[in-house]
Amino acid sequence: MSAPVHLDSVDLQILELLRADGRRTVRDIARLVKLSPAPVRRRIARLEESGIITGYTITTDQAKLGQGLQAVTELRFTGDTDIHDIVEFASTLPEVDEVLTLTGDVDALVRLHVDSVDDLQKVVNRLRRKGVGVLQTKTLIVIDSWQRGAPVP
Incomplete structure (x- = not known):
């Protein structure tokens, strides 16, 4: 480090x-x-x-792009699951915006955007199928959101 x-x-x-x-x-x-x-x-x-600034990006209005449904899916893994494999797979899905690995009861959160509830189900099913070690998922649909930019130390 x-x-x-x-x-x-x-x-x-x-x-x-x-x-x-x-x-x-x-x-x-x-x-x-x-x-x-x-x-x-x-x-x-x-x-x-020095790596403090790692890039420059934009924010988009997903609804105007036709992807009006946002969701967060909790993933719980078996004890021998390689979390990096699941994160790597999830990051290949175009609907996935972010993957957070966590401590506690939930092992990872996947933030994603889709066009419809049917599309949401398809993405969650892909996460389950790939995730040989995925014990359980729980998906929450976002009603509204607000985000502060990443804090500066």
């Missing part, structure tokens, strides 16, 4: 600004953190090279 990277208050401000809008220009960030563009560019490069 690599050593933690020291972040000062300006680095944290830059991360917050980019998290809020990944398309924000270096010039705009520089103005807001009261530095010239060159040091801001160097700081962003350092944050990328």
Whole structure:
């Protein structure tokens, strides 16, 4: 495991600004953190090279893409199940947005989006079939959601 990277208050401000809008220009960030563009560019490069910034992404409105049903499926495994195999399989399914492995009663949560309840059932069935060690699933349909961007330390 690599050593933690020291972040000062300006680095944290830059991360917050980019998290809020990944398309924000270096010039705009520089103005807001009261530095010239060159040091801001160097700081962003350092944050990328150190692995703190791992990429830039977008958020989408799934309903407008015709995928209006979101769900979370809990997975419980047998004791000898290789969790990485199930995570790897789930990540190949286009309907799967995220897989979280957990401690406690539930071994993993799979967040997914589908067009219909029938499609949801098909995805859950695929997870069950692949998951030789899947003991139980429980699926919850999302009614509404809100998400804060990933917190900055």
